[in-house]
Amino acid sequence: MPSTSMHLRILLPFKVFAEELEVLRIVAESLSGAFGLLPNRLDCAAALVPGILTYETREGGEVCLAVDEGVLVKTGGEVLVCVRDAIGNMDLAQLRQVIEREFLSRHEQEQSIRSTLAKLESSFIRRFAALHHE
Numbered sequence: 178m179p180s181t182s183m184h185l186r187i188l189l190p191f192k193v194f195a196e197e198l199e200v201l202r203i204v205a206e207s208l209s210g211a212f213g214l215l216p217n218r219l220d221c222a223a224a225l226v227p228g229i230l231t232y233e234t235r236e237g238g239e240v241c242l243a244v245d246e247g248v249l250v251k252t253g254g255e256v257l258v259c260v261r262d263a264i265g266n267m268d269l270a271q272l273r274q275v276i277e278r279e280f281l282s283r284h285e286q287e288q289s290i291r292s293t294l295a296k297l298e299s300s301f302i303r304r305f306a307a308l309h310h311e
Contacts, residue, residue, distance in 0.1 A: 180216045180254045185232055187242070187258045194263045195242075199235040203256060205249055206230075214251055222250045225260060227276050229269065240265065243272040243279075 182201055187194040203214040206228030214221075230244045247260030264275050 182235065183214070183216050183251075183254050183256050185256045185258070187230075187244075187260065187263055189260065189263060194260075195265075197232065197234050197237075197240075200256070201233045201235065204229075204231040205244075205258070207249075214256060216254060218251065220252050222248065225249055225258070229272055229276070230258065230263075241269055241272060243267070243275045 182199045183203070185195070185197045185200045185203065187196070201216070204211055205214075205223065206212075206226055207223045208226055211228075212223065225244060225247045227245050228243075230242045231239060233239045243264045244258070245261040245263070247258065249259075250257045262279075264272065264279075267275070
């Protein structure tokens with residue numbers, strides 16, 4: 178008999194953000210755009226981008242969360258979402274602002290830091306090589 182619900186767990190690096198047993202559907206955002214999951218869909222894995230994750234439960238109705246980048250894995254009736262950060266208890270407009278203000282700006286800062294570190298490392302290697310040849 179086909180299943181009518183999924184078990185959803187949303188994990189952050191240091192805690193379980195949410196766990197729902199009777200999830201009817203899930204909508205998430207990947208690099209290719211938004212996609213939906215229903216209980217009997219084939220197993221899959223997807224890289225998530227900062228965006229809105231929506232799920233519907235039997236008891237609580239529709240829930241919307243702002244999630245940072247991460248991964249979603251569906252195996253059978255189990256759906257595991259592992260993300261760097263998640264925020265809930267806001268309306269959609271506020272969640273979209275959080276994504277733009279918090280998650281996307283954090284990624285820009287991280288890219289800038291990585292670029293600076295790469296320049297420092299290459300400078301160190303050049304100087305070390307110059308010392309070695311003297």
